Structures are given as C-alpha cells and as structure tokens.
Amino acid sequence: MTAFMLVSGTYTGGWIWREVAARLRESGAEVHPVTLTGMGERRHLAGPDTDLETHIQDLVQLIDQVDAPDVVMAGHCYGIHPVLGAAARRPERIARIVYLDVGMPQDGDPALKLLPDQALRDRLLHPAEQAEDDWRITAPPLDEWQRLGSTAGIPADALERLARLAAPQPVGTLTQPLRLSEAVSELPTTGVLCTANGSSIAMVEALVGLGDPRLQALTDPRVSFFELDTGHWPMLSTPDELAGVLLRAAAGEGHRLAAAVREEPAHLRPFLMDVPERPRERVGRVDLYLPDADRPRPAVVFVHGGPIHPGMQPTPRDWPTFVGYGQYMASLGVVGVTLDHRLHDLADYGRAADDVAEAVELVRADPRVDAERVALWYFSAGGLLSADWLAAPPPWLRCVAATYPVLAPLPNWGLADSRFRPATAVRTAGQLPIVLTRVGLERAEIAVTVEEFLTAAEDCKANIEVVDVPHGHHGFETIDHTEGARHAVDRAVRTVVEHLRS
Incomplete structure (x- = not known):
C-alpha cells in the first residue's frame, strides 16, 4: 500500500x-x-x-x-x-x-x-x-x-x-x-x-x-x-x-x-537565412555589426530573453539567432547591436533593464550611429523589458519590435505589480510603431500574454503591425527553416528598417 x-x-x-x-x-x-x-x-x-x-x-x-x-x-x-x-x-x-x-x-x-x-x-x-x-x-x-x-x-x-x-x-x-x-x-x-x-x-x-x-x-x-x-x-x-x-x-x-535533450540544442542550430558576414566590434557586453557607410547610420538593439544562467556558454550575443539578425541589419545599411544583459533570475529584471539602457546610451554615443534613429527589438521573456520604453517613448526611438515575446508577467513570476508589464505600458505608447512577430505554435502560457497586449493595443489604437508565422515555434529562427519563416523574418526586418528611415 x-x-x-x-x-x-x-x-x-x-x-x-x-x-x-x-x-x-x-x-x-x-x-x-x-x-x-x-x-x-x-x-x-x-x-x-x-x-x-x-x-x-x-x-x-x-x-x-x-x-x-x-x-x-x-x-x-x-x-x-x-x-x-x-x-x-x-x-x-x-x-x-x-x-x-x-x-x-x-x-x-x-x-x-x-x-x-x-x-x-x-x-x-x-x-x-x-x-x-x-x-x-x-x-x-x-x-x-x-x-x-x-x-x-x-x-x-x-x-x-x-x-x-x-x-x-x-x-x-x-x-x-x-x-x-x-x-x-x-x-x-x-x-x-x-x-x-x-x-x-x-x-x-x-x-x-x-x-x-x-x-x-x-x-x-x-x-x-x-x-x-x-x-x-x-x-x-x-x-x-x-x-x-x-x-x-x-x-x-x-x-x-x-x-x-538533443546533442545540438535548438538555440545553437544555424540561423534560417544565409546573410552576408559583417565586421563585429565588441565593447564590453555589447557587439556592433557595422555596415559599409560614410555617415552615421540608424541602429537596432536586439534584446534577448531569459533567465539565462550566468555561467552559460556561449552567451546569447553569440547565439546564431542574434548573430544572424545583427549581420542581416548591417547588410541593409543599419548598425545591428546585440548585448548580454544580466537577466539571470526572475528577480533580475530591474538590473537587466539597466543593462539595456546602458547599452542604448553607448550605441547612441557612437559617432557611426545616428543617435536620433534607434529601434529596440525584444525576444521571448526579454519582451517584459520593453515596458519602460513603451510607457514613455523618447523621440529618438523610432520603433519597438518583439518576436515571440512575453508581454505580461506570468502568474507565477511574482511581477504582477511591477513596471514590467508591456500589456499595460502600450496604452501610453502613442503612435510609436510596433512590429510584433507572432508564432502560431506558441506555448499557451505565453500566447495569452500576447493576446492581452494586442487587446490593449487595439483599445488604444496603437500603431502596431503583426507578422504571423502560422506554423512557427518559439525560437523559430533556428528550428523552422521554411520559406514561410524566412519570409516572416525578412518582412519584420525590412519593416523595422523602413521605420528607422522614415
């Protein structure tokens, strides 16, 4: 018994x-x-x-x-x-x-x-x-x-x-x-x-x-x-x-x-697109992918999710997804920026937000960057870090993008009353352009937060464009090597670039 x-x-x-x-x-x-x-x-x-x-x-x-x-x-x-x-x-x-x-x-x-x-x-x-x-x-x-x-x-x-x-x-x-x-x-x-x-x-x-x-x-x-x-x-x-x-x-x-458990983790598989290699310059926790340019160019800062164990190797900025996006942006004449922020635990969102803000200031101070034309692009649980920028967008922020993002804290994260709630912050985003890439095979607990965000965006008539990947998974860039997935990445990237240049 x-x-x-x-x-x-x-x-x-x-x-x-x-x-x-x-x-x-x-x-x-x-x-x-x-x-x-x-x-x-x-x-x-x-x-x-x-x-x-x-x-x-x-x-x-x-x-x-x-x-x-x-x-x-x-x-x-x-x-x-x-x-x-x-x-x-x-x-x-x-x-x-x-x-x-x-x-x-x-x-x-x-x-x-x-x-x-x-x-x-x-x-x-x-x-x-x-x-x-x-x-x-x-x-x-x-x-x-x-x-x-x-x-x-x-x-x-x-x-x-x-x-x-x-x-x-x-x-x-x-x-x-x-x-x-x-x-x-x-x-x-x-x-x-x-x-x-x-x-x-x-x-x-x-x-x-x-x-x-x-x-x-x-x-x-x-x-x-x-x-x-x-x-x-x-x-x-x-x-x-x-x-x-x-x-x-x-x-x-x-x-x-x-x-x-596979020998090759999903996040370390090749990026779904062949993109031209561009020079990468490393400054502390920040990497810059530089286009051929004779004048300052717009920049996109890519923000990874987490939590990520502090001892993990390689770190997110060396993952194929972020290397791929950074090089793709540089090939289009835009400075691609990746960084390692310190979201090691759910209690670290405040510290991670500070890391992102510091990286943005470093990028805007670079003479090769047009400081008045910057976009922020968030992934997965890094999506919560978009809340500060959505709540009070600075004039130089030309676009916020998010790919398979978490856009409201999950109930067991203990962040319900925190500032990290994009589904609330979007109501004060005004006409800041937002590009959201949504995957059709998203995990249910994350999909709920995306729908909450989209409902709020519709209520306040936010300037949002949704790029759907109907058969895409969370982290699809190294999982779903399909024409539909490649088209979605290309569309999202070029939409962000248009907002930077407009």
Missing part, C-alpha cells in the same frame, strides 16, 4: 486536500493531509519560534508513525520545503517526492526565494522595518489571492473558503534556510505543472535545452512530469484530475525529459 502525505502551501492546512484525499482513499491508498504546526486548525500552536524546522519535525514524526512501506510526499508551494527537509532525514522511507506547481529549492534557500508575491519578499528581506512582535504574516484578503498564483478554475465558494480559513504564516517558516542532503537528490521525483499559472512541460524542456546546469538533473529518468490545465490550487479547481495524477506519479508514470 502507498501512503500519501499531502503538504499544503502558505496560510493553509490539511483541510485544503479534502476532496483529493477522498478520491485517493477510494482508490485504496492511505492518505495523510497534513496540517503543520501553527496552520489551519492548529493555528493556536504558532509562536515566534515556529519556523521551517518546526514543520520539518512535524513531517518526520508523521513518517515515523506511518506503517505503509511506500511513502509519497507531495508538497504544494511552500509545502515543498518541509517535505524536502523531512525527506533528507528519512530518505529510506520515501518512494517519491511530488513537486506540486512549485520550483526547485536548493540547499540553503529560504522559502521566500520561491514566493511569487514580490511585495511579501521585499518585506521579509528588510526585517529591520518590522516591529519586534511582527513574527507572522496575515493572509491576503479574498481579492488578492492571485498575488500568490493564478486562481483560475477555483469555484467562487472554494475561493471564499480559502480566504476565510487562511491562517497567518509564521515568518520563520519562510526565512529559515532549507538544508538538504545528497540522499534527497537520489529520490524519484515528479513535477506537476499548472499551465494557467505559467508552467508547462514545453517551457521546462526549453529551459533545460538552454543548458542551465541547475536543471540538468531534470533529465534523470527518475524524474517525471505531468500538466494540469488549471491555476495554482488544483486541489480546489481540479481535485479529480489531481488525485489521478498523484496515483500515476506514485506508479512511476509521467513524461520524461531525457528524450527531448
């Missing part, structure tokens, strides 16, 4: 698993929906010393009491931290760990590092600003639960119950570092990704394909994945489907990433 230990996230308790637990028991499984110390109906036990270690001990004691030979531990959101901590103490008892719509905490990480609520993270990172007796955090009101993740699919009565039964979260549970052992990394794991919250198997495969060493463990055959088409609380929105996924995970089923 398998025993499931279900551990919920911030502010909640074992009650949140009621429907999932019932369905698991109907299958014959032993189920333990856990209410951690100080949470749910045990809120009266919380105190200033309640921390992550308290919750780890809760789970260790429960593991010791369970007779079933196979224990599957499922951690949702914050719950994965005590799950991993307890598994590190009793690895021989754990058959599988299920990460339910949550990232991968590393040894030494506090839970606040993975919290999607940026405002809460900022508060906890500045403890000197808190009162001495402020040792717990009140749960958000009903209309703010989306700050913690997408509430898509939750029935109104269940969402009301979620807010009503929420308990304050002891600060120590979020700030105490998690300590792991090598034994935990050897345990079988399953990731359950909630697509409406911004996660998908396709996105994980893409991140692994970029070569981030932190993610290579996900290609281990002991690691499996499932998707649920719902928001961050599937135990409330899709309990039947979640119970089924947990049973299949316990049986070792699920999608494996190993088959998707």
Whole structure:
C-alpha cells in the first residue's frame, strides 16, 4: 500500500486536500493531509519560534508513525520545503517526492526565494522595518489571492473558503534556510505543472535545452512530469484530475525529459537565412555589426530573453539567432547591436533593464550611429523589458519590435505589480510603431500574454503591425527553416528598417 502525505502551501492546512484525499482513499491508498504546526486548525500552536524546522519535525514524526512501506510526499508551494527537509532525514522511507506547481529549492534557500508575491519578499528581506512582535504574516484578503498564483478554475465558494480559513504564516517558516542532503537528490521525483499559472512541460524542456546546469538533473529518468490545465490550487479547481495524477506519479508514470535533450540544442542550430558576414566590434557586453557607410547610420538593439544562467556558454550575443539578425541589419545599411544583459533570475529584471539602457546610451554615443534613429527589438521573456520604453517613448526611438515575446508577467513570476508589464505600458505608447512577430505554435502560457497586449493595443489604437508565422515555434529562427519563416523574418526586418528611415 502507498501512503500519501499531502503538504499544503502558505496560510493553509490539511483541510485544503479534502476532496483529493477522498478520491485517493477510494482508490485504496492511505492518505495523510497534513496540517503543520501553527496552520489551519492548529493555528493556536504558532509562536515566534515556529519556523521551517518546526514543520520539518512535524513531517518526520508523521513518517515515523506511518506503517505503509511506500511513502509519497507531495508538497504544494511552500509545502515543498518541509517535505524536502523531512525527506533528507528519512530518505529510506520515501518512494517519491511530488513537486506540486512549485520550483526547485536548493540547499540553503529560504522559502521566500520561491514566493511569487514580490511585495511579501521585499518585506521579509528588510526585517529591520518590522516591529519586534511582527513574527507572522496575515493572509491576503479574498481579492488578492492571485498575488500568490493564478486562481483560475477555483469555484467562487472554494475561493471564499480559502480566504476565510487562511491562517497567518509564521515568518520563520519562510526565512529559515532549507538544508538538504545528497540522499534527497537520489529520490524519484515528479513535477506537476499548472499551465494557467505559467508552467508547462514545453517551457521546462526549453529551459533545460538552454543548458542551465541547475536543471540538468531534470533529465534523470527518475524524474517525471505531468500538466494540469488549471491555476495554482488544483486541489480546489481540479481535485479529480489531481488525485489521478498523484496515483500515476506514485506508479512511476509521467513524461520524461531525457528524450527531448538533443546533442545540438535548438538555440545553437544555424540561423534560417544565409546573410552576408559583417565586421563585429565588441565593447564590453555589447557587439556592433557595422555596415559599409560614410555617415552615421540608424541602429537596432536586439534584446534577448531569459533567465539565462550566468555561467552559460556561449552567451546569447553569440547565439546564431542574434548573430544572424545583427549581420542581416548591417547588410541593409543599419548598425545591428546585440548585448548580454544580466537577466539571470526572475528577480533580475530591474538590473537587466539597466543593462539595456546602458547599452542604448553607448550605441547612441557612437559617432557611426545616428543617435536620433534607434529601434529596440525584444525576444521571448526579454519582451517584459520593453515596458519602460513603451510607457514613455523618447523621440529618438523610432520603433519597438518583439518576436515571440512575453508581454505580461506570468502568474507565477511574482511581477504582477511591477513596471514590467508591456500589456499595460502600450496604452501610453502613442503612435510609436510596433512590429510584433507572432508564432502560431506558441506555448499557451505565453500566447495569452500576447493576446492581452494586442487587446490593449487595439483599445488604444496603437500603431502596431503583426507578422504571423502560422506554423512557427518559439525560437523559430533556428528550428523552422521554411520559406514561410524566412519570409516572416525578412518582412519584420525590412519593416523595422523602413521605420528607422522614415
């Protein structure tokens, strides 16, 4: 018999698993929906010393009491931290760990590092600003639960119950570092990704394909994945489907990433067009592709996406896509500019924005560049960096382009209230020309942000041209070597050049 230990996230308790637990028991499984110390109906036990270690001990004691030979531990959101901590103490008892719509905490990480609520993270990172007796955090009101993740699919009565039964979260549970052992990394794991919250198997495969060493463990055959088409609380929105996924995970089923890992990563394959080679000049983190010219020429600054691990080689400006675009622009008499900005983590958007602004100033100060004719071109998750320029376009900015962009923060990115929201910023872009290249086979979680942007652009009558690649994938320039894809690149490039020269 398998025993499931279900551990919920911030502010909640074992009650949140009621429907999932019932369905698991109907299958014959032993189920333990856990209410951690100080949470749910045990809120009266919380105190200033309640921390992550308290919750780890809760789970260790429960593991010791369970007779079933196979224990599957499922951690949702914050719950994965005590799950991993307890598994590190009793690895021989754990058959599988299920990460339910949550990232991968590393040894030494506090839970606040993975919290999607940026405002809460900022508060906890500045403890000197808190009162001495402020040792717990009140749960958000009903209309703010989306700050913690997408509430898509939750029935109104269940969402009301979620807010009503929420308990304050002891600060120590979020700030105490998690300590792991090598034994935990050897345990079988399953990731359950909630697509409406911004996660998908396709996105994980893409991140692994970029070569981030932190993610290579996900290609281990002991690691499996499932998707649920719902928001961050599937135990409330899709309990039947979640119970089924947990049973299949316990049986070792699920999608494996190993088959998707190729010797040649997609982003390092050749550019889809043969373009003339042009001289490249490197200045710090910036590369300039220079046309033959006897006077200053317009420039296009290409901005890559991310997050990109700081140790990744080659860096984005040496990827075939950006080299190809830079050379293509130079062949048309425009200075092509690529750069490596420091978007290494989702918390780095501010730093990356500064890097882009610095690169733009360097380019505009170059005597070979017409400082009054510059365009910015964004790719993938770099699309969020367009927000500042859309919100208040300077007179020298002649065009903003975006290719398979993310144009609103995904729900689990913790940037909902940040300035990096192009779908809002476009409303003040005026008649700044915008060229958007949209791929027909876009990942669903990204396509939603593009549609949000286009709806806002239509409402404010923005000056936007959409270039469609009906059968194109995200990163199509090195994946889809078709005439349609080449035509789309050519059309987008020449449209941007026209705006620079007009």
